[in-house]
Amino acid sequence: xxxxxxxxxxLSVFKGAPVELKCNxxxxxxxxxxxxxxxxxxRLQLLLRHISRESIKGFTADLNKGETSFHLKxxxxxxxxxxxxxxxxxxxxxxxxxxxxxxxTIIP
Amino acid sequence: NAGVTQTPKFQVLxxxxxxxxxxxxxxxxxxxxxxxxxxxxxxxxxxxxASEGTTDKGEVPNGYNVSRLNKREFSLRLESAAPSQTSxxxxxxxxxxxxxxxxxxxxxxxRLTVT
Numbered sequence: 001x002x003x004x005x006x007x008x009x010x011l012s013v014f015k016g017a018p019v020e021l022k023c024n025x026x027x028x029x030x031x032x033x034x035x036x037x038x039x040x041x042x043r044l045q046l047l048l049r050h051i052s053r054e055s056i057k058g059f060t061a062d063l064n065k066g067e068t069s070f071h072l073k074x075x076x077x078x079x080x081x082x083x084x085x086x087x088x089x090x091x092x093x094x095x096x097x098x099x100x101x102x103x104x105t106i107i108p
Numbered sequence: 109n110a111g112v113t114q115t116p117k118f119q120v121l122x123x124x125x126x127x128x129x130x131x132x133x134x135x136x137x138x139x140x141x142x143x144x145x146x147x148x149x150x151x152x153x154x155x156x157x158a159s160e161g162t163t164d165k166g167e168v169p170n171g172y173n174v175s176r177l178n179k180r181e182f183s184l185r186l187e188s189a190a191p192s193q194t195s196x197x198x199x200x201x202x203x204x205x206x207x208x209x210x211x212x213x214x215x216x217x218x219r220l221t222v223t
Binding site: 004006009036043044045046049086090095096097098099100101 | 112141143148149150151152153156166167198200210211212213214215216217
């Protein structure tokens with residue numbers, strides 16, 4: 001069965017420093033990968049998806065099929081980036097498999 | 109346009125009691141989902157419905173039943189609550205069946221405690 005691993009439960013980064021949230025997946029085919037974010041007192045929402053190859057709020061993520069990774073990166077962290085981040089995988093159907101999440105805290 | 113709404117927001121049950129969590133969406137989405145969120149476990153799919161009249165089990169369906177009442181509403185029922193069902197429950201919906209890279213839209217969650 002497919003699996004998504006986020007090795008860091010907690011990550012603290014100083015404001016202005018680079019951010020990298022790690023995500024690895026186990027699936028031999030061609031999955032679709034997503035990052036979802038939950039800000040304090042807000043709903044879980046889509047941040048970005050690999051198929052769009054877009055940058056949202058300064059975040060980017062590149063799908064590396066060789067390393068089966070989809071790490072989320074931002075060159076300069078901002079305080080408003082503090083949130084819970086979930087990596088998720090779809091096999092092209094309706095269902096998403098989520099990782100366990102990483103709580104990112106930006107230190108002023 | 110309220111998106112996905114859930115009721116109640118909070119609930120405390122005693123072991124063995126039953127209850128139904130309600131979910132509705134006003135985006136005309138075909139697919140709807142129920143997840144539970146537990147510390148250190150992420151979100152796990154309980155049940156989903158790809159279209160009105162159909163439901164399928166997800167990763168953790170035991171102890172739950174669902175009803176897709178119509179295109180808008182998808183309810184989750186706990187027949188005999190257990191402390192292991194203490195969790196935050198999220199409902200979500202997504203765009204048309206068969207489309208790749210669905211964005212799922214989430215409700216605000218229901219925090220359930222079973223004592």
